[in-house]
Amino acid sequence: MKPIDLQVEGTKQGAIEIARNRMIILMALFTIGFLTVAVKLISVGVFQAIPEDSNSRSVNQNPVIMARADIVDRNGIIVATNLKTPSLGVNPYKINDPQLLSYKIAEVLPSLKQEAIFKKLTSNRRHVWIKRTLTPKQMFEINRLGEPGLVFSAAEKRVYPQGRLLSHVLGSVDIDNKARTGVEAFFNDRLTDPMRSEDPLYLSIDMRLQYILNQELSDFKEKFSAKGAAGIILDANSGEILALSSLPDFDPNETAGPQNTGQLNRALQGVYELGSGFKTFTLALGLDSKVINLSSRYDATKSVRVSGFTIHDDHAKNRWLSVPEIFVYSSNIGTLKIAQDIGIEHQKEFFQKLGLFRKTDVEVYEAASPLLPLQWGPTELVTTSYGHGIAVTPLHLVNGVAAIVNGGRLNPATLLRKDIAQDESFSTVRYSDQVPRSQEVQVISPKTSEIMRNLLQLVVEYGTGKNAKVDGYSIGGKTGTAIKAVGGGYNDHSVISSFVSVFPVDHPKYVIFAMLDEPQGIKETFNMASGGWTAAPLVGNIIRRIGPLLGIAPVNKKKIIYEDLILVYGLE
Amino acid sequence: MIKLFAAFTIFTVMISTAAVYNLKQATYNLEEKKRDISTQILKDREAIKVLKAEMAYLSRPARLERLSRRHLVLDSTQNEQLSSEIASLSMRNNVQMANLPIDNFQLLLPRKKPDPIAISRRINNVGQRSKVKLASFSQQEVQASMKNEQNNQENQQALAENNLYQRILAKIGK
Numbered sequence: 001m002k003p004i005d006l007q008v009e010g011t012k013q014g015a016i017e018i019a020r021n022r023m024i025i026l027m028a029l030f031t032i033g034f035l036t037v038a039v040k041l042i043s044v045g046v047f048q049a050i051p052e053d054s055n056s057r058s059v060n061q062n063p064v065i066m067a068r069a070d071i072v073d074r075n076g077i078i079v080a081t082n083l084k085t086p087s088l089g090v091n092p093y094k095i096n097d098p099q100l101l102s103y104k105i106a107e108v109l110p111s112l113k114q115e116a117i118f119k120k121l122t123s124n125r126r127h128v129w130i131k132r133t134l135t136p137k138q139m140f141e142i143n144r145l146g147e148p149g150l151v152f153s154a155a156e157k158r159v160y161p162q163g164r165l166l167s168h169v170l171g172s173v174d175i176d177n178k179a180r181t182g183v184e185a186f187f188n189d190r191l192t193d194p195m196r197s198e199d200p201l202y203l204s205i206d207m208r209l210q211y212i213l214n215q216e217l218s219d220f221k222e223k224f225s226a227k228g229a230a231g232i233i234l235d236a237n238s239g240e241i242l243a244l245s246s247l248p249d250f251d252p253n254e255t256a257g258p259q260n261t262g263q264l265n266r267a268l269q270g271v272y273e274l275g276s277g278f279k280t281f282t283l284a285l286g287l288d289s290k291v292i293n294l295s296s297r298y299d300a301t302k303s304v305r306v307s308g309f310t311i312h313d314d315h316a317k318n319r320w321l322s323v324p325e326i327f328v329y330s331s332n333i334g335t336l337k338i339a340q341d342i343g344i345e346h347q348k349e350f351f352q353k354l355g356l357f358r359k360t361d362v363e364v365y366e367a368a369s370p371l372l373p374l375q376w377g378p379t380e381l382v383t384t385s386y387g388h389g390i391a392v393t394p395l396h397l398v399n400g401v402a403a404i405v406n407g408g409r410l411n412p413a414t415l416l417r418k419d420i421a422q423d424e425s426f427s428t429v430r431y432s433d434q435v436p437r438s439q440e441v442q443v444i445s446p447k448t449s450e451i452m453r454n455l456l457q458l459v460v461e462y463g464t465g466k467n468a469k470v471d472g473y474s475i476g477g478k479t480g481t482a483i484k485a486v487g488g489g490y491n492d493h494s495v496i497s498s499f500v501s502v503f504p505v506d507h508p509k510y511v512i513f514a515m516l517d518e519p520q521g522i523k524e525t526f527n528m529a530s531g532g533w534t535a536a537p538l539v540g541n542i543i544r545r546i547g548p549l550l551g552i553a554p555v556n557k558k559k560i561i562y563e564d565l566i567l568v569y570g571l572e
Numbered sequence: 573m574i575k576l577f578a579a580f581t582i583f584t585v586m587i588s589t590a591a592v593y594n595l596k597q598a599t600y601n602l603e604e605k606k607r608d609i610s611t612q613i614l615k616d617r618e619a620i621k622v623l624k625a626e627m628a629y630l631s632r633p634a635r636l637e638r639l640s641r642r643h644l645v646l647d648s649t650q651n652e653q654l655s656s657e658i659a660s661l662s663m664r665n666n667v668q669m670a671n672l673p674i675d676n677f678q679l680l681l682p683r684k685k686p687d688p689i690a691i692s693r694r695i696n697n698v699g700q701r702s703k704v705k706l707a708s709f710s711q712q713e714v715q716a717s718m719k720n721e722q723n724n725q726e727n728q729q730a731l732a733e734n735n736l737y738q739r740i741l742a743k744i745g746k
Contacts, residue, residue: 038585045592078628084618161628211633472651548649553656 067156068177069191070200071170071184073207074242074417078200079166080184080252082177083159085133086152088142091126094149098122101147105130108141132175133157158184160252162207165214168265169205169244169415171364172252181263183415186363202417204240209233212545213243217514220538221247224519224529230266230394231515231538233546236402236508238418239411241362241395244268266517268360268367271391274515275482276330276464276531277401277500278387280452283327284404285350286338288448294565296323300333307379311336314481314530315464324565327455328463330479332386339385344376347384353443354400354410356392361412368393387482394515397500402511404452405476405502408444454561457505460536461560468501468536470544472554476508477501477539479531484518494518499535503543504552514538 071080088109095101098121106114109131120128132155134142142150158173160166171182179185187201213231221229233243248262264270286292300321303312315329326334339347351357359369371391373380383389395413403410444452456476459465464479480498498515502508519534521527528534547554640646721742 042585042589042592045589045596077631078624081621081625081628083622083625159625161625162632165632165634208633215634470651544651545648547651548654551654552651553654554651 067192067194067197068158068173069193069197071191071203072200073166073203073205073210074240075206076200076202077162077207079162079203079205079207080158080160080170082156084154085135085157086139087132087155088130088134088139089151089153090121090128090130091149091151092121092123092128093126095121095147101145101149104145105142108138108145109134127151158252163253164249164251165207165210166205167249167252167262168246168267169203169241169364170252172250181366182265182364185365204235204242204415204417205244206242208549209243209546210245212542212549213514214245214247216538216541216545217245217247220514220516220519220534224516224522224534226516226519226534228264228266228517229515230270230513230517231542232267232394232398232511232513233542234398234402234413234511234513236406236502236511237409237411239399239402239413240418241413241415242510244395244415246270265364265366266515267394268362268364269393271368271371271393272496272515273388273391273482273485274394274397274496274498275387275480276332277397277478277480277498278384278390279327279330279335280401280404280456280478280500281350281354282335282339282342282347282385283323283455284444284448284452285346286323286342287451288444289342289346291341291346292323292338294323294451294562297321298323298326298331298334298337300326300331304333304336306336306382307377309379311382322565322567324455324458324562325567327478328458328566330459330464335386336382339381340378344378344381347381348376350443351384351390353441354403355412356390356396356400360393360395360399361414362395363415367395370396387480394498394513397498398511398513401478401500401502401513402508403441403443405449405456405505405508405511407446408442408449410441410443412439451562453502453505453508456502457560458562458566460501461563462566464530464532465499465501465536467532468499468540468543470540470547473503473543473547473552474505474555474558475501475503475540475543476505477536479536481530481532495529497529497531497534499531499539501536501539501543503547504555506555509550509552510546512539512542514542 068082070078070082072078092098098118102114102118102121105117106112112131117130120130130150134152139152142152156177158177160170160172169182171180171184173179173184179188179191183201183203184191190196191201213233217229217231220226229245229247231243231245232241234241244267246264246266246268250262283292287294297320300313300316301318303310305311311332313329313331313333315331317325317329317331321329321331321334323334323338325331326338355361356370357372359367370393373384373389380389399410399413453476456478457474459479460468460475460477465477468475468477478500480496480500482496482498484494484496486494496515496517497519498513500511500513503510503512514535516534516538519529521529521533525533
């Protein structure tokens with residue numbers, strides 16, 4: 001096609017030239033503009049990545065929930081978890097009718113007073129908290145009020161579904177989820193580690209045993225009007241604490257209120273002179289170091305004076321006693337004479353080996369150090385031999401007895417489940433800050449351990465621990481009744497009664513300890529408050545209940561090996 | 573020719589731009605969907621946590637014990653109900669072995685359904701009897717067959733050998 005070629009002459013030609021030139025410039029400009037748009041469009045469509053939404057990124061990287069990992073028992077039952085709970089706040093400037101609204105809120109939240117709510121609704125500030133941690137139902141009800149001035153903000157709350165049952169082991173957290181005591185505090189770094197918030201911390205505790213222990217302790221505490229009670233069930237071979245209870249206890253879910261009630265953990269924090277349980281150690285040492293043998297005899301006809309103190313027997317026989325008899329009848333005189341034969345150095349060394357001079361390895365910060373005598377002279381030699389003049393936590397005793405009966409191996413007590421390698425690396429790191437975690441130590445020979453098991457069984461069969469007998473099970477145990485030191489002296493009427501027992505005695509699996517703080521004798525026990533009358537039946541009850549639960553079959557009664565070495569008469 | 577080429581180019585550019593735009597929109601939608609799902613997962617996880625906590629709360633030993641006492645006729649196990657060796661069991665005829673040797677488990681095959689009339693009769697009888705006998709039909713069948721077998725064996729074997737242990741060994745085929 002041939003373009004139309006208009007020829008214009010003269011001045012008009014000049015004007016058309018200008019117009020055409022301008023047109024070309026304009027077109028060029030438009031072309032450049034559209035090209036830019038097109039290029040930009042293509043570059044946006046093809047090359048530019050879709051911007052990552054800030055919301056989805058936060059979802060992937062740190063989950064909103066679980067700023068603190070769960071704690072579960074050895075069977076995976078949740079004992080501590082974090083839940084998101086809404087808190088109710090208000091912007092008072094957006095409220096039209098505070099009077100009416102305060103009545104409505106008070107109806108939904110009966111724990112708050114209407115006047116208090118009204119005061120908050122009319123406050124001058126921009127944001128006021130009305131109530132923290134609402135239940136989902138309460139939140140629904142508040143939302144139904146349809147008041148725009150009320151705002152919810154989600155906060156995490158530590159929840160302990162088991163309530164008071166495990167309070168002393170777990171400890172508690174404050175209102176800002178800061179750990180204060182117990183396992184919560186000790187493993188704080190582990191629990192708040194964002195990389196590990198998904199995998200729970202496995203405790204060695206078995207909630208079924210914990211429940212039984214707790215229930216029996218509180219029954220007996222009430223029965224004997226005791227001030228407090230404590231109990232431990234320890235795996236004799238691994239050192240795992242299967243149950244640990246101390247009464248009075250507290251509800252870790254309640255952060256408010258007086259903080260001092262029931263906070264003392266008698267099993268780990270309280271130190272007591274535990275009395276005759278220590279005779280187990282003295283005899284084990286005597287037999288192991290060959291200072292005595294089973295046919296040794298000691299004169300227990302009359303009380304002994306040591307450095308101005310007269311020491312006599314609670315269950316006096318007033319005759320010469322063989323070594324098994326000293327143990328079975330819990331003779332202070334016999335034991336102190338054995339200790340005198342052993343000597344101070346040996347005794348100290350053995351106690352040191354048993355870990356009685358330092359804190360236990362248990363994973364709570366509040367675990368107490370023992371109270372030791374200032375000097376270790378002849379008086380301390382004899383008093384510590386039967387558990388006076390040295391104050392330790394119940395766990396010290398239980399751990400030591402476990403070592404005596406399990407073949408002589410002292411395993412550090414732990415609150416973590418051992419068979420899964422969960423916090424091995426972690427706990428060694430933690431420990432290296434303070435004291436290196438102790439390894440398994442051989443404290444006595446397996447042979448002595450076997451003798452001790454038989455002696456412990458004799459105590460339950462014929463001696464002070466008769467009330468702990470359970471039909472069908474062979475149990476070993478040792479009672480302890482210690483007069484409490486009150487205000488520098490001893491008060492005869494307040495005692496610490498305890499019983500430490502081994503079950504089943506032939507192949508020890510569990511060491512069970514129960515202690516009552518200041519029990520009062522009742523008619524049923526002929527007004528006796530000693531360990532044999534109060535704590536022994538308590539432990540018997542526990543064994544009766546946990547035995548079938550743990551699948552321990554009953555055994556036929558067998559003759560105990562050293563039965564012939566003790567003299568039993570009448571209905572003793 | 574050049575114009576044709578230009579027209580083709582423009583057309584191609586338009587098509588490909590539209591395609592790219594479409595693709596991009598689809599991706600964006602997917603992204604949005606993913607975000608929604610992530611939020612949903614979070615919500616669900618939260619709900620699971622709450623349910624787990626509730627589960628732990630509702631299965632507190634104290635509560636279970638209370639409920640069991642109220643609704644069940646069961647008591648806690650006593651140690652005489654356990655046994656570690658077969659020889660210590662008594663020679664009662666109605667004793668059922670709970671744990672046969674591990675490699676001799678019976679194959680569980682479908683059985684004839686129990687007669688519904690018999691069941692209704694049974695349920696009516698329950699009210700009259702003071703104690704409920706807890707035995708399933710299959711157990712009764714097994715017991716009956718064991719008794720038959722026992723009768724057969726009694727003719728062949730000496731009486732002294734005829735205790736429970738041997739009966740079971742015979743049944744297993746050793």
